[in-house]
Structure formats: structure tokens, C-alpha cells
Amino acid sequence: MATLSRGARGLLGGPRRAGARTRGNRAAASRRQGVGLLVQRRGCNAPGALVCRAAGPGDKEDKNSVEKVYNPQTPAGEMLSYYLSEQPHLFQDAVNEQLRLLETEKEEAKEKKKEKGDKEKTDPSELVLYQRMEEVRDLEMTRNLEDLMYFAVVERFTSLGVSMLSPLNDIVDIDGNSDLENLTKGVHSVESLEMVRSHLMQVLSGPAGSPPPNLNSVLKISKLQAAQVYAASVMFGYFLRRVDARFQLEKAMGLLNEVNSDAVERLESIFGQASSAESWDEDAESFVQARAEESAAASDNLPREKPKSKLQEYIETFDQQTLQETAQILSKEGSTLVERQTRGLFGDINELQEEIKNALGGDGPDVLSSPEDLLLRLQEVIASGEVKSLTLTVAAQRRVVLEAVAFGAFLRDIENYVAKETVGLLTGNTFP
Structure with missing residues (x-):
């Protein structure tokens, strides 16, 4: 660790x-x-x-x-x-x-x-x-x-x-290359880093799965999309911290089981599968090259033999219920802090959702049916300024995501400490 x-x-x-x-x-x-x-x-x-x-x-x-x-x-x-x-x-x-x-x-x-x-x-x-x-x-x-x-x-x-991060509005002017080492190797165990890279690459690939031109490319996305990515990354960091603690404990006690070969699909359905670069501060060319090679292998139907970390193999032994339970925030206080942090950075989520709903036509008969049409229409309303948006580089988005993952990991650390050092202070979340 x-x-x-x-x-x-x-x-x-x-x-x-x-x-x-x-x-x-x-x-x-x-x-x-x-x-x-x-x-x-x-x-x-x-x-x-x-x-x-x-x-x-x-x-x-x-x-x-x-x-x-x-x-x-x-x-x-x-x-x-x-x-x-x-x-x-x-x-x-x-x-x-x-x-x-x-x-x-x-x-x-x-x-x-x-x-x-x-x-x-x-x-x-x-x-x-x-x-x-x-x-x-x-x-x-x-x-x-x-x-x-x-x-x-x-x-x-x-x-x-x-x-x-300070609240994010309009043009996001942050150094996308700052604090990368501290937000990765300073936060996560060696076993966790590969999964953080995979999550990051999946986010930066965008909804279509294609690589961005380079890390200096400028993106314009709705604030709602950015808030959703941020909250999902916080949850990922929280999940990763929970399973890593469990992994380290079972590893120390010699209780690790063999990998279940049919578990890979279950993991991919939740977090997806993506490649990763060797370094957190790689330049744009190496980033593009890694994604291009991956795309070429996929188009040629070539199998990818990317080695998996022991932690990823361990998670792949989880059944669907265990994965879902581990991804839940245990305390109501923790859930509230995730909501407040996201709202503080991006604004009220309900208002952003209502804004996009109105821009896309609400619940009327003209609501777009296919995901492709919906994505195209969303890009149009963002470009026209009908909804609040953020303009930032791919590198800046990478920095935002890494901070969100670290926030989730730290939140789990603190929540775990409070639970161990006190009796009955935390309010447990109830799940269906």
C-alpha cells in the first residue's frame, strides 16, 4: 500500500x-x-x-x-x-x-x-x-x-x-499535468494503479470509445456529463479502496482463491475494459499511440494479452452481488459528502438535468429514440450554448478524474477510521 x-x-x-x-x-x-x-x-x-x-x-x-x-x-x-x-x-x-x-x-x-x-x-x-x-x-x-x-x-x-479543484465553470484553466504522481502513486497501492489507469483511459476515450487526438485537444462537454463522470470516479475510488483493503488482508492471511475464468465478463460489464499507458505524465503522442495500437488490434480481431494485476484478477472472482455490494458507500454521511462535493464543483445536479431535459425537448412526442440520435442532439445543444458546459483539454479532464478517484479512496479511509474508533456515530445506508 x-x-x-x-x-x-x-x-x-x-x-x-x-x-x-x-x-x-x-x-x-x-x-x-x-x-x-x-x-x-x-x-x-x-x-x-x-x-x-x-x-x-x-x-x-x-x-x-x-x-x-x-x-x-x-x-x-x-x-x-x-x-x-x-x-x-x-x-x-x-x-x-x-x-x-x-x-x-x-x-x-x-x-x-x-x-x-x-x-x-x-x-x-x-x-x-x-x-x-x-x-x-x-x-x-x-x-x-x-x-x-x-x-x-x-x-x-x-x-x-x-x-x-475550485468550482469548474465555462473555460477550465487548470494544469492537466500537475500533481499526477501524488494523485496516483501517492494514493493507491501498486496493485490498484493498473485499475486506476484502466478507468482513466475508459473515461478519456469518450462515449464512442475512440481515442482523442492528443492530450492537448480541447473538449466541450455539458456540466451534467462532467458531474456524472466526476461522481462515478469518486465511487470507483471508494470501491477500489474497499476491495484493495480486502485483497491485502486475504493476501496476508494466505486466503486468496484461484481466479474464476467466467468472472471477467461480470467485471467488464461494470467498469469496462481499457488499455493503459506506462506513465501518468506521458506526452500526447504516446497516449495516442497506445490507443491506436489497441484499436488496430481490435479491428484485426487479434487477442490482447495484456497482463492483469493481481488485484484485478482477485476482483474477477467476485460474483455480481458481491461487486454491487462492494461498490456501495456504507454511510449516509459518506453519500452526502459525495453529493456536496459534486454539487460544489459543478452546480445543482437536478437543475442541470432539468436544463438538458428541456433542451432536448422534454417528454414530448419528439423525444429522440435511438442513443445515436440522442448523442448527436446533445452535442448540438452543447455547441449552441443551450446548456451549461465546460471547455477543457483532455489533460485537464485527466487531472479532474484522478482527483475524484483519490477523493473516493480518502473518503473510504476516513469512514473506516470513524467506524473503528467510535461506536454508532456513522449512519448506515440501507440498500434494496
């Missing part, structure tokens, strides 16, 4: 201090007061005013501020944002303390609910009030946990020296 930074190691395995439960209320009050002083001292009175930047050395002061994408919802979130940007050496302690406080509050809420249950039997008129108070308290704890998890993810990017 990739080597973790000092901050990441602390987050994924730091010891818990004893006696925190007895100090819960006093510490919470002290922490809230401290947050107020920090905000007042810096003259920032609105949520999200404290700048949290995940930038590497030498970046401009006003570049890629995280608060443009995600505004803290709670005073605790503002505090974590402050520590991350101004006193990063204190960030890990702040995260651990907030987790202890949230766990204490959760247990106290359960005890109060039990006490109120007896009272409700004799005083049912207060039932509605108690229920409302519980809803407000639960919502506050959920928001605190979401802020904690988000800024813990941001800390992972900061530790790598990676500048996270």
Missing part, C-alpha cells in the same frame, strides 16, 4: 485517550467557546469564512480555496478548517477530540431518550416536543460528523501537497 503521511497515519490509527467521556460536556463547552474566539479574532463571522486551502508550496494565496466548494456547517467545522489552514500540526488532535465529543453526546442522547421514555408514559403531551428536540440534536451531530470527515479528506490532499 502507499506510504501514509504523518497526519494520515494518526488519523487512521491514533490511540484514544481514556477518561474522555467524563469530560465530555465540559470539553464541548470549552471547544465551542474556543471556536467563537478564533472566528472573532480573525474577523470572520459567517460560516465558511475561514479559508482552508489544500495547496502545495508556491501556490498563490487566493488559489483553489476549499471553502469555495464546501462551506463548514458547524462551529466545529470552522475550527477544523482553521487548524488545517493555519495550525496543521494541531489538526489531528482536533479531529480526535471532536470524535470523542460526538461519541459522548451520542451516548448521553441515548440515556436521555431512555429517561424520557418513562416520563412520556405519564405525560404524553410532551412527546412531540421531545421528538423535535431529538431530531435537532441528531441533525447537529450528523453535520458535525460530515464536517469532520470532509476536512479529514482535505487533510489527506494537503499532506500530499495537492491543490484541490
Whole structure:
């Protein structure tokens, strides 16, 4: 697995201090007061005013501020944002303390609910009030946990020296060749990298499966398409982290099974199959050459003997149900963060969907029937400016996708840490 930074190691395995439960209320009050002083001292009175930047050395002061994408919802979130940007050496302690406080509050809420249950039997008129108070308290704890998890993810990017994306609009002017090593070898295990390459090449090939002219080629795609690709890449990174952890555990215990030959089709139906280049910062010519050779082999019906990583072979032993279960985000907090991150970068997804629906003719009788006609009509409305779009190079799109995959991987790391270090904080997702 990739080597973790000092901050990441602390987050994924730091010891818990004893006696925190007895100090819960006093510490919470002290922490809230401290947050107020920090905000007042810096003259920032609105949520999200404290700048949290995940930038590497030498970046401009006003570049890629995280608060443009995600505004803290709670005073605790503002505090974590402050520590991350101004006193990063204190960030890990702040995260651990907030987790202890949230766990204490959760247990106290359960005890109060039990006490109120007896009272409700004799005083049912207060039932509605108690229920409302519980809803407000639960919502506050959920928001605190979401802020904690988000800024813990941001800390992972900061530790790598990676500048996270700002909201993407119109012409996307980002360096497509920046942070490639950190976003790949700095995030994923050796076994995972080949699957990341395959996912990336599949995305860059586009809906028709043909290679782009070169990495400097300019694409114009709808914001909805870009948002869908981003969210899918986050989910891929999350999935990859889950199966890699399982793979590494079974590998260490000597429990790996032989590959099931009929599982390849199931894997391809979910993620597709694509080739990969040797390097993350290859030039345009090598990228085109790799895709051209692949296309030529396919047209000549020649078998491709591309060696598979052990992790890919391991995943191919999964049945369909296991694949689907592993690809699901386990907590509601994690799902919310994926939605908020995507919305912060691209805008409201429902609005973008409605915009494209109206541009394509809505639900009327003229709705296009074949996928080819639909794709052609979509390209027309994008070119005419009827829907919001992004103009970016293929290299820039590659950079966006790699950050999304890393975001998903880090989200799983943090979610796993919270689940291990606390009891009952995460809200489990329910699946059909």
C-alpha cells in the first residue's frame, strides 16, 4: 500500500485517550467557546469564512480555496478548517477530540431518550416536543460528523501537497499535468494503479470509445456529463479502496482463491475494459499511440494479452452481488459528502438535468429514440450554448478524474477510521 503521511497515519490509527467521556460536556463547552474566539479574532463571522486551502508550496494565496466548494456547517467545522489552514500540526488532535465529543453526546442522547421514555408514559403531551428536540440534536451531530470527515479528506490532499479543484465553470484553466504522481502513486497501492489507469483511459476515450487526438485537444462537454463522470470516479475510488483493503488482508492471511475464468465478463460489464499507458505524465503522442495500437488490434480481431494485476484478477472472482455490494458507500454521511462535493464543483445536479431535459425537448412526442440520435442532439445543444458546459483539454479532464478517484479512496479511509474508533456515530445506508 502507499506510504501514509504523518497526519494520515494518526488519523487512521491514533490511540484514544481514556477518561474522555467524563469530560465530555465540559470539553464541548470549552471547544465551542474556543471556536467563537478564533472566528472573532480573525474577523470572520459567517460560516465558511475561514479559508482552508489544500495547496502545495508556491501556490498563490487566493488559489483553489476549499471553502469555495464546501462551506463548514458547524462551529466545529470552522475550527477544523482553521487548524488545517493555519495550525496543521494541531489538526489531528482536533479531529480526535471532536470524535470523542460526538461519541459522548451520542451516548448521553441515548440515556436521555431512555429517561424520557418513562416520563412520556405519564405525560404524553410532551412527546412531540421531545421528538423535535431529538431530531435537532441528531441533525447537529450528523453535520458535525460530515464536517469532520470532509476536512479529514482535505487533510489527506494537503499532506500530499495537492491543490484541490475550485468550482469548474465555462473555460477550465487548470494544469492537466500537475500533481499526477501524488494523485496516483501517492494514493493507491501498486496493485490498484493498473485499475486506476484502466478507468482513466475508459473515461478519456469518450462515449464512442475512440481515442482523442492528443492530450492537448480541447473538449466541450455539458456540466451534467462532467458531474456524472466526476461522481462515478469518486465511487470507483471508494470501491477500489474497499476491495484493495480486502485483497491485502486475504493476501496476508494466505486466503486468496484461484481466479474464476467466467468472472471477467461480470467485471467488464461494470467498469469496462481499457488499455493503459506506462506513465501518468506521458506526452500526447504516446497516449495516442497506445490507443491506436489497441484499436488496430481490435479491428484485426487479434487477442490482447495484456497482463492483469493481481488485484484485478482477485476482483474477477467476485460474483455480481458481491461487486454491487462492494461498490456501495456504507454511510449516509459518506453519500452526502459525495453529493456536496459534486454539487460544489459543478452546480445543482437536478437543475442541470432539468436544463438538458428541456433542451432536448422534454417528454414530448419528439423525444429522440435511438442513443445515436440522442448523442448527436446533445452535442448540438452543447455547441449552441443551450446548456451549461465546460471547455477543457483532455489533460485537464485527466487531472479532474484522478482527483475524484483519490477523493473516493480518502473518503473510504476516513469512514473506516470513524467506524473503528467510535461506536454508532456513522449512519448506515440501507440498500434494496
